[in-house]
Amino acid sequence: xxxxxxxxxxxxxxxxxxxxxxxxxxxxxxxxxxxxxxxxxxxxxxxxxxxxxxxxxxxxxxxxxxxxxxxxxxxxxxxxxxxxxxxxxxxxxxxxxxxxxxxxxxxxxxxxxxxxxxxxxxxxxxxxxxxxxxx
Amino acid sequence: xxxxxxxxxxxxxxxxxxxxxxxxxxxxxxxxxxxxxxxxxxxxxxxxxxxxxxxxxxxxxxxxxx
Numbered sequence: 001x002x003x004x005x006x007x008x009x010x011x012x013x014x015x016x017x018x019x020x021x022x023x024x025x026x027x028x029x030x031x032x033x034x035x036x037x038x039x040x041x042x043x044x045x046x047x048x049x050x051x052x053x054x055x056x057x058x059x060x061x062x063x064x065x066x067x068x069x070x071x072x073x074x075x076x077x078x079x080x081x082x083x084x085x086x087x088x089x090x091x092x093x094x095x096x097x098x099x100x101x102x103x104x105x106x107x108x109x110x111x112x113x114x115x116x117x118x119x120x121x122x123x124x125x126x127x128x129x130x131x132x133x134x135x
Numbered sequence: 136x137x138x139x140x141x142x143x144x145x146x147x148x149x150x151x152x153x154x155x156x157x158x159x160x161x162x163x164x165x166x167x168x169x170x171x172x173x174x175x176x177x178x179x180x181x182x183x184x185x186x187x188x189x190x191x192x193x194x195x196x197x198x199x200x201x
Contacts, residue, residue: 067161071173135163135172 008073010064019059026052050114057121065132075131083124087116137196141169143187158182
């Protein structure tokens, strides 16, 4: 049966290595700057680091696992939905924390869209792994 | 929804892993279907009926609350 129905078009499993590679290189780049081995403007370093982390997490989230089938696709969608809701809760919680004066947490983190996106990806991976173990 | 996959698998003397390989899914998916944690798609149900040589209606049965 030709399968042309709606569904997730995921990347092949070898993209996992590419995603992990980008993540490791980004962390290395940031550490080189943090330990002053590399001299660069802070704003540029943060932009490159955030972009690298988000791109690597995006690739990893769209990569097939070795035993990908219709059940894992369903679990993936549940994990995406929960992570999306979690992102919304993070923003609401951040706004409340800020309004109650916890500015030291909120100013740098919750106003930063990269933080919310990265936290959503972490929620996604955690939920997906948990659901895969439970299946 | 109830299913008789475990029984059919025993009749055919197949392990979950062997059945999974025959229809191209993971062993965990077969386990989830057998334990009613996952209802398979029509395509997968038809593949299962083909492997066991029975009708889909003989493999899956609706319950009153379905």
